[in-house]
Amino acid sequence: MAPAIDGTPTMLPEDLFLDIDRTSAIPLYFQIATRIEKAIVDGQLAPGARLENEVSLGQRLNMSRPTIRRAMQELVNKGFLVRRRGIGTQVVHGPVTRKVELTSLYDDLDRGGQQPATTLLLHELVTADAGVAERLSVNEGTPVLHLRRLRLSDGVPLAVMENYLPEDYTDLTADSLTGRGLYQLLRGRGTQIRVAQQRIGARAATVEESRLLEIKRNGPVLTMDRTAYDTFGKAVEYGHHCYRPDNYSFEITLVNN
CATH class of the missing domain: 1.10.10.10 (Winged helix-like DNA-binding domain superfamily/Winged helix DNA-binding domain)
Incomplete structure (x- = not known):
């Protein structure tokens, strides 16, 4: 059937x-x-x-x-x-178990045979505040591209993703961001992400996140903060994302050296 x-x-x-x-x-x-x-x-x-x-x-x-x-x-x-x-x-397709490595959620879903889709919630040029400037290693007040997107897997909301990109990438269009993953777009411009600093956590969802992810109000969400750097050591994006915990997990391999 x-x-x-x-x-x-x-x-x-x-x-x-x-x-x-x-x-x-x-x-x-x-x-x-x-x-x-x-x-x-x-x-x-x-x-x-x-x-x-x-x-x-x-x-x-x-x-x-x-x-x-x-x-x-x-x-x-x-x-x-x-x-x-x-x-x-x-x-749903099954729980998304994501290895903690230098890939994007869009890439992981696509490789897993699922159908990623994106709803663009925000696409604006802003000036970097102190926190964003520190993450991207730019001067405070520098123009940066601020994105907020809802990522779906097989039609089910999975993550709310917020990203800041430095001035070199402020020309990324809204249309391109709804049809492809952010890392796909960066690779298409010749940017190779080499290393990232990442922090995983959990917290209560905001009212808006609860609505977007279709979970109970103030329910728990997994979080990931990441700053990614290219092969020259230049920061190319800072992201703060939250995920539905009932359909998402991180997988980490630990090695005793």
Whole structure:
């Protein structure tokens, strides 16, 4: 089955649950979640598909709504489903696990077979304040390009990204930033990013971030601050990004030298 993703709710096939054992010591919610997860991994449920509501599924399977709700929450926690206000429960490609290396989120999603998309929230020329000037190693008051973008993966909001770029890049257009990743654009201009300083953290989302990411108001978000430098040691961008924690994680390899 390859369900449509045009917003019409997808009815989960009852034969998906034929082997559920109601007498087993394995909880029913876990059996349901396991079968839905397998359908997602196997491609039976397409990214973006909106699932039928808990009441409908519970009635068809003759199971209680709390059981169905817990099964769905299990998959939300694992990053296979998201709950979106006004839309319902929706399939995502799977949790994004991003290695901490010199790549952009757009590149990582594209390589992972997902469909990255960008909504440009802000594109303006500003003067660098003290903090931005320090990050970019420019004089305070120098013109810089200020960007704010919403990054989506298979139609699901994943990150709110804020970037500052030095004067050499203030001619980047709004159209180019919606169609391609920032690092793609920089590479296209001959800029090779060689090294970066990065800090990963967490905090409560702002009201606007909660709305954009479609999470609970003041819910937790992962954060990443990064200053990237080219092969000549010149800062080419400073970014402050926040990510949905239910669908995003960082992966780090540690080596004992």
